[in-house]
Amino acid sequence: MRRAPRVATWRAGADPGLLRLRVALRGVLGVSLTAVVLSQLAPWLHLPTLSAMLLGGMLGLHGAVTAAGRPPRDVVRTLLPFPLPVAVGSVTAAALQPVHVAQLIAFAVLLVAAVFIRRYGLRAMAYGLLGYLSFFTTAMLRLPLAAVPDLLIIAVVGTLLTILVSAVLLPDRPMALYLATVESFVRRIRRAAALAADQADGRPTGRLARRRGRRPADALTAAGFRVMEAALLVDGYLTPSWSKELTAAGVATDRATGDPQTRAEVIGTPPTGELVAARTAQARRRQLMDAEGALDDLIAAVRGLPAPDPELAAVIRRLGAGDAVGARAAAVALGDGAHSAGGSVNNAATGAPVAAFSTDPPRGLALAAVVRLVDAVPSGIGPEHEPLSAPQRPPVPDRITGYQPAVDLISGAMPGAKGSAAAAASSVGRGWSLDTRQVVQAAVAAPVVLVLADLLSPTRFGWGMLACLLVLTGTFTAAEVVTKGVHRLVGTVAGMLVATVAVALTGTSPAAVIAVMVVCVFLGLYFFRVSYAVLAFAITTLMGELYNLEGQFSPGLLALRVAETGLGAGIAIAVTFLVVPLRARHAWVAARAAFDQEVAALLLALAGRLDDPEPVGDLLLQQRRVDARAHQLVVVGQPFSGAGLVGGLTVFRPRAGLLDAIRVATRTRRVTLLVVRSVPGSRPDVAARLATLDDPGGPVGSPATGEPTTTPDVLTGAVDLLADALIRFDGPAQPADTPDSARRTAPSARSRT
Numbered sequence: 001m002r003r004a005p006r007v008a009t010w011r012a013g014a015d016p017g018l019l020r021l022r023v024a025l026r027g028v029l030g031v032s033l034t035a036v037v038l039s040q041l042a043p044w045l046h047l048p049t050l051s052a053m054l055l056g057g058m059l060g061l062h063g064a065v066t067a068a069g070r071p072p073r074d075v076v077r078t079l080l081p082f083p084l085p086v087a088v089g090s091v092t093a094a095a096l097q098p099v100h101v102a103q104l105i106a107f108a109v110l111l112v113a114a115v116f117i118r119r120y121g122l123r124a125m126a127y128g129l130l131g132y133l134s135f136f137t138t139a140m141l142r143l144p145l146a147a148v149p150d151l152l153i154i155a156v157v158g159t160l161l162t163i164l165v166s167a168v169l170l171p172d173r174p175m176a177l178y179l180a181t182v183e184s185f186v187r188r189i190r191r192a193a194a195l196a197a198d199q200a201d202g203r204p205t206g207r208l209a210r211r212r213g214r215r216p217a218d219a220l221t222a223a224g225f226r227v228m229e230a231a232l233l234v235d236g237y238l239t240p241s242w243s244k245e246l247t248a249a250g251v252a253t254d255r256a257t258g259d260p261q262t263r264a265e266v267i268g269t270p271p272t273g274e275l276v277a278a279r280t281a282q283a284r285r286r287q288l289m290d291a292e293g294a295l296d297d298l299i300a301a302v303r304g305l306p307a308p309d310p311e312l313a314a315v316i317r318r319l320g321a322g323d324a325v326g327a328r329a330a331a332v333a334l335g336d337g338a339h340s341a342g343g344s345v346n347n348a349a350t351g352a353p354v355a356a357f358s359t360d361p362p363r364g365l366a367l368a369a370v371v372r373l374v375d376a377v378p379s380g381i382g383p384e385h386e387p388l389s390a391p392q393r394p395p396v397p398d399r400i401t402g403y404q405p406a407v408d409l410i411s412g413a414m415p416g417a418k419g420s421a422a423a424a425a426s427s428v429g430r431g432w433s434l435d436t437r438q439v440v441q442a443a444v445a446a447p448v449v450l451v452l453a454d455l456l457s458p459t460r461f462g463w464g465m466l467a468c469l470l471v472l473t474g475t476f477t478a479a480e481v482v483t484k485g486v487h488r489l490v491g492t493v494a495g496m497l498v499a500t501v502a503v504a505l506t507g508t509s510p511a512a513v514i515a516v517m518v519v520c521v522f523l524g525l526y527f528f529r530v531s532y533a534v535l536a537f538a539i540t541t542l543m544g545e546l547y548n549l550e551g552q553f554s555p556g557l558l559a560l561r562v563a564e565t566g567l568g569a570g571i572a573i574a575v576t577f578l579v580v581p582l583r584a585r586h587a588w589v590a591a592r593a594a595f596d597q598e599v600a601a602l603l604l605a606l607a608g609r610l611d612d613p614e615p616v617g618d619l620l621l622q623q624r625r626v627d628a629r630a631h632q633l634v635v636v637g638q639p640f641s642g643a644g645l646v647g648g649l650t651v652f653r654p655r656a657g658l659l660d661a662i663r664v665a666t667r668t669r670r671v672t673l674l675v676v677r678s679v680p681g682s683r684p685d686v687a688a689r690l691a692t693l694d695d696p697g698g699p700v701g702s703p704a705t706g707e708p709t710t711t712p713d714v715l716t717g718a719v720d721l722l723a724d725a726l727i728r729f730d731g732p733a734q735p736a737d738t739p740d741s742a743r744r745t746a747p748s749a750r751s752r753t
Helices: 003-014 016-045 049-066 072-079 083-095 100-120 122-141 145-169 174-200 216-237 244-256 260-267 273-303 310-320 324-339 342-348 355-359 362-376 418-425 434-456 462-472 478-506 510-527 532-550 555-578 584-611 619-636 656-677 684-694 714-729 740-745
Strands: none
Touching (some): 016 145, 016 174, 016 216, 049 072, 049 122, 049 532, 072 145, 083 100, 083 122, 100 122, 122 462, 174 216, 174 273, 174 310, 174 362, 216 656, 310 324, 310 362, 324 362, 418 619, 434 462, 462 555, 478 510, 478 532, 478 555, 478 584, 510 532, 532 555, 584 619, 584 684, 619 656, 684 714
8 A cells, every 4th residue: 555655756756747757648649649540541642551650650759759848839839840841851752762872962961951950949959850750761661752742641640640649638738747846846855854764763774775885875965966956847847938827826826835925925915917926936936945955954964963863763754754744743742852942943943043953963953854844845736725716816927027947947857968068169179169069070970870881781771870860969978979879779789689579479460569569659758868778779679560560570680770770879979089079078167167156156145145234136046046057067977877868867876076066055055045034234244254265265164074063153054064065166076087187177166256
């Protein structure tokens, strides 16, 4: 009975917004629907049934991925032009079918064009890739020019079916994505609390033991970082382009926010709808950041326990199990009985800094953090909460002003390494932009792959060209190209082996073959953000079943596919290292500089708030920007993990520089929350202390033990810990695989102001 909640916790925590699940289900339904409809339509169009199904399936797969994170109207606008790139690719391939040399040249030209068009945005990249896939499919099927009208009919029908699936049947609605991402935030907090309970219990077993021998501190750091990642995703969904649905639901459901002033603003005398929506979004940002701050304090407190504390561990474990009310009551009771400080614990629930807590041992700090965490974690966001009555509800705008997200999501996910790579490109080598570098690399790789692949197989050379294009798509540094190339080759080899077994088991049974194909589509789309190798494995297995239906399947054919794939991926890797290369260390230096700049700007803003009775600026927004830069730094700092390909952290390998960056972001967040709760202009002494943090000769903070400060002044102690974190980060702050040249050139916040 307990397995279902665990599965739900894993699912929501591992897939924020359930985007991967939505894409996979949309892909399965889209491919199945187009295959069924086009199989019935193909005989009327005088096309082979399998060819029609293959073209329709390509549209279904591509449409499912392109629609990720887009609201229904945007899906329609994006997918409706699909027949145009299909027409360009199919007509070109069919027209050049009789002339082999001309077709080879067209393969190379279209590959470069598909890379070139990416500079115009995600839609252009989707159209370019679709055009190339259409050319590839038509050429490999050897369809004549007379079949072009039928191909266009299939393209139109397949596009309409894909729109039906992606915009009507299984759309990514903003409100659903938002609520699912908030749920992921809550469940990631529960996972972090479960790890903290293991740490407090003094037994790094269970979850900690299964984390590949990591130290408990590293596992807790990774868990806290994933909570921050989920908070950034929520922040990204609170964009100025909210739909009416999300705006209305957001105003209605956020009545349960813990800030009485914000609640009064929302449900009191309504100002304009835009202002209400903006205030609601800002209240959600504050709420999530309060929860993060409480979790940070809880993690720091359990790390500072002098001995195992089973009673405290039991309280925290209840929080990890989802019993928030019971955990809060147990924390208050344990605090009253053990420390005679129930008032202190209850006061901490408001989030206000209470001096009594700073003198408590770590146990008292942990109990206070549990209470604050329970009170801050988002709740009451479900549809069971009745909306505002009609007279209270403000007018709902199409767009929101007054709120600025800290991160721009890419297809509903955190951005990958492109931003840092683009910033680094202008200062490396010839100073060419990232887009220009990629076009030049594609122009060099395409003819080389073309000649060698054609020598390997005059009929299947397209596999090598396709592998080269896909390896160069979505990769921005040489390390990422290596990672994706290896993933594609490994996945293809594994798919070849599994396809051989699957074909032997299924034979030509339509039901069995369709079942295998559905499973392949789901696995490939669900896990492609986790590992590109899984997508390559699934596609290779699927193609093996299709070749079996055509009567062309043989181990030699799959071996040829592996050879062509290895050729295309290998040449793409070689070119990125030899032709205007952009290395992972270059992107790291750029990401480090951007992080330092955001930290320096936040320190100045914090000092201004404490020194000036009338400060300006949004401290919470600036802190969120620091969090976003820390996330980017960790993504770029793991060039061989695949994280930069998808923006998310599929693997977190704790290293000195990455842990130091997370430590800085965590401690700036604690200082920011304390400063936001303080009276503006009330602490010029702390403002002066913050101003010295960028001074290389400034005073050093208290020893960085990782525990909350033990000085009676909470704010001063937090600043001391931040100072020590910055000093650590200004040392050897790069990942282990970053060369010394990057260590010498990486700028620091302490040397820029």
